[in-house]
Amino acid sequence: MANYNYIAWIPLLPLAGFVLLGLFGRRRFRGFSGILGTGLILAAALLSLYAAWQYFGAGAGAAGVTAGGSAYKPILAMKFTWLSFSPGLSIDMSVLLDPISVMMIVVVSLVSLMVHIFSLGYMKGEERFGTYYAFLSLFSFSMLGLVLSGNIFQLFIFWELVGCSSFLLIGYYYDRPSAVAASKKAFIVTRFADLGFLIGILILSFYGETLDFGTLIHRLTTPSPQFLSITSASFLGFSLLSWGLTLVFIGGAGKSAMFPLHVWLPDAMEGPTPVSALIHAATMVVAGVYLVARLFPVFSLSDPPALGVVAYVGAFSALIAAIMACTQTDIKRVLAYSTMSQIGYMMFALGVSKYGGEGGLGYMASMFHLFTHAGFKALLFLCAGVIIHRVHSNEMNAMGGLRRQLPLTHICCLIACLAISGIPPFSGFFSKEEILLAAWQSNKLIYGVGLFTSGLTAYYMFRLYFSIFWRGPHGVRQAAGDPGAGDAHGSTPVSMNLPLVVLALGALLAGLIPFSHFVTSDGEPIDTHTPLSFSIAPVALALAGIGLAAWLYGTMSDRPRRLASAIGGLYRLVYHTFYIDEIYAFITKKILFNLVGRPAAWIDRNIVDGLMNGLASFTAWISALIKGMQSGKMQDYALYFFTGIAGLAVLFIYIWKN
């Protein structure tokens, strides 16, 4: 058994960064806070790579793979009790290594490292540079802790922490009201989803009598007493297991921006662009997928209906997000909707998968897509960062012909767009094919949705690409009026170009990794063969999407406008993202605030407190009534005195005889 104790350092190094930069980042470490943060995450990334090598690598026979089979077994590298509630029920801080967690630490730490490096250039000169790196480190810590969690409540703790660091980073430009509103919204929407997660945990842990993932999964997938008790108990016609899993999935859906809890993600683009790349594209938003994958055996073996919910929610989100992405003009919002759509892919891939063996293709494909998506989506966001850095605008309408000014960015962005569109041999092709294959094998409806969405994806990504880099003869249209800024950012610094190149190489090559040999639903390597004939349809559709985008946006023309006005009402509906935001605003502002909050405050002031004040006034009233008796007149007092005596005499003589 190899020694895995060092794994604990992977999350702890960024934590150290957060503590140091949080305490001293404003003054003392101001100058080198970026270097410090980057250095620590670099160390963590190297450790993660080493861990992956050790777990999956050549020496696997000694480590991950047991002697009997070739499966990768989960390893609990570390565990101590953090908070115990009752025997068997405790939150442990643990480090769980299994194929998906090892894959995730590599993804998280590498993307985080790229973003750290990129930010050195992008955020240069910001007033709160140290704070920014502190928050980034906090996020990296939480996300790494999340993926390494071996205890469902530990996962919840880090889950909340990533939510908090996302909140802090979205609201990084705190003097911008829109950023503040977006950060608030992100926190509250995910909080609402976390409520489901929390109650789901309570249900699962109560009946499973444990919070430990391994034990929980074991108990809920075999006919143990716990399994019988949770499936026999039912509420509103569904077994409590279904309730628990669905509620947990709601938590995941909130974090992963699944419909209808996706509203926070487009707004979250108010944060600095590298943050969007890290948190809102590559890592945090896939936490929901990770969560479902973590509990996948339970979903798959014990409760197919809950898995069906996952599949349909994922497919619907993929489709609707792709549709919404087609009309957006803010470059980051397009990317946000595309993220949502791609996560939808991962979700429904899990949803259509089965546990174990070849049937687990969807699971493997989902994880693979998570892996490749993290790379090319982070790349897209970083390209967007470079562009925004140059143009000082998020609006695609303000861009055009940038391929001459930003040749490197242009190439990188093209690679990423090809990858996300699923054009061979870029990484996205391989993972998307496998997802579609898994869907084809299990559910034709979902396959159809996925296929159509992949065409849409190609269209809106190339719409973005052509609008930015091609359309229009002259480069940056706005830079003319802003020469000062143009000078300051005349050339893109190396710190910003390096991550682009690394991630572009990833997007080129990651698809060649024999992923199914490493990450599968049960740890047993499988071989995947996607028939060539199967690939024709998606690729053809993607090429058609690209062609349409080129025709519409390749050159300056009024074709897009004419098309939009041709489908007027529908276009407006999509452009306003189906008015989902407005519906939420109505529910919260009108219903929660006006119909619940305001009456509650009013009742408290006027009825409950009124009762107390009424009691006091009543006492005062009584005393006002009887204070006249204290007239100060001696003879009145004498009269009371005699009346009292007479009364007592009557009492004692006639009533209390004995």
Next chain:
Amino acid sequence: MNQIPLTHILFVSTALFFIGMYGLLTRRNLITMLMSVELILNSVNINFVAFNRYLYADKLDGVFFTLFIITIAAAEAAVAIAIMIHLYRNLNSIDVEQTDEMKF
């Protein structure tokens, strides 16, 4: 021995008590009120003496109590008159209606 029945004496003392009470409650003059209080005390004295004589002829407790009351009455009169003199100095009157400073 043919003696006066107790009821006769009690009648006198009751009459005295209520006369005193009437005076105390109706008169405005503090001196008169003091005199009424004396009447009440004396009605009590009569009661004590009478009950002592008729019920416990072999004891003297009631008589002792009467003596106490007379003493107390004297002291009380002295204090009361002192108060009245001060009131008169302050208010130029000993009308009880005007001594209602101590109210709510």
Next chain:
Amino acid sequence: MNLSLFIIIPLVTAVAVMCCRGLRQARWISLAGSLGQLLLSFVLLFRFGQERAAGNSSRMLFEYRHSWFAAWHIDYHIGVDGISVAMILLTAVIVLAGVLVSWNKGPWSKEFFSLLLILALGAYGFFLSLDLFTMFFFLELSVIPKYLLIGIWGSGRKEYSAMKLALMLMSGSALVFIGLLGLYYGSGHSFDILQLAQVPISAGVQRTFFPCLFIGFGIFTALFPLHTWVPDGHSSAPTAASMFLAGISMKLGAYGCLRVATYLMPDAAREYAPIIIVLATIAIVYGAFATMMQKDLKYINAYSSVSHCGFILLGIGMLTRAAINGAVLQMISHGLMTALFFASIGMIYDRAHTRMVDRLGGLLKVMPFISTIFVIAGLCSLGLPGLSSFVAEITVFIGSWQHPGTMYRLATILACASIVITAVYILRASAQTVMGPVKDPQFSVLTDAAWYERLASILLVAGIVVIGVAPFWLNDLLKPGIDAFMVHAGQTGLLK
């Protein structure tokens, strides 16, 4: 270890403060005194741990008994278990922070500081007492100074609030006293908690006097619908008094509910549990909704205290081990958190001269330290992991969930739902005050926290973070006390 030091040191300090001259002397003496208390409580913690480690498993440690009024069996009887040690530590931290926050408090600073120290004295005595009458004595001692603190140094409708607070708390103590007398006569003439725990108390007595004690103490802990002193009292009180009021005083009630009412009369507690749970759930949810509509920062924190103290009562009402554990954790956590919140609000108010959220804005730019503290307190309030509230709240949730039965489950779910509402109001408040553009140009000249304010905040933040990051430490301290509590509750149930 002589526990009476906890009563003597504040008393001596209070007297010394009265005898000294001027603000400078008063504050330094108070600082020295409260620092002494904090050190002493750390010594107590250390010694307590030593004793427990050495295998001393008696119910209470460092007991001391002195007959006070023999005819009525009233003793001065003190002693501590883990719960009281934790509460004493909490008191010491908050008193020190309170003294630091009121560094420039005037006029009549002498009187202010000595009243503050007398409050501390009352709280220490209350947490130490093992004799119900002594406990009651100290409870009263910690009510009266509040009236003066609010009435003299308060703001807003201070006379009204002071009167309201004093009257409601006094009626609470009156009910407590009735309950104590009921226990005294119902148990064969004893005020001693340990002795009372041995005597079986008849069901009739329990049924009659449990509500008296629970409601009486409950008023201190903002039991719905008797919580209305909380918003007015907190918002009118000067900063240190608010901190003390919310941080410690509300915990006096909770501690009383637990240690006196529920511990001594578990059967009645079980019988009345549904009512307690319903009231607590109403307090949690309704308090949270009421908070959402508040405009004044102090009102926001006061109403959120109603909501958060609901968790304590919910935990006590659920009567499962984890729930009780969570209730105790919540007492400590809420004490630190709310004190920090009030401290930061006080600092903002001292500078901006307003507490209205719609008039504040962009403070992060002007006073980064205070704003950070404010946000930390807010994040703690909404239950962010790594800070103390999270630990307490999830312990309550898990404990409550272990109580089967639809009503209990529903109550737990509603309580869980309140974390979302908490997030809404906390984020609204901090978004409007701390973030956004600087609203008033006058704010741009304001200064950040001074050293004493920094020290106070750091002290409280340290407490919050230590509990949030390493709850096992506190849990181990509390464990024997709660176990003994559960054993007792279980046994008496069997007897019946």
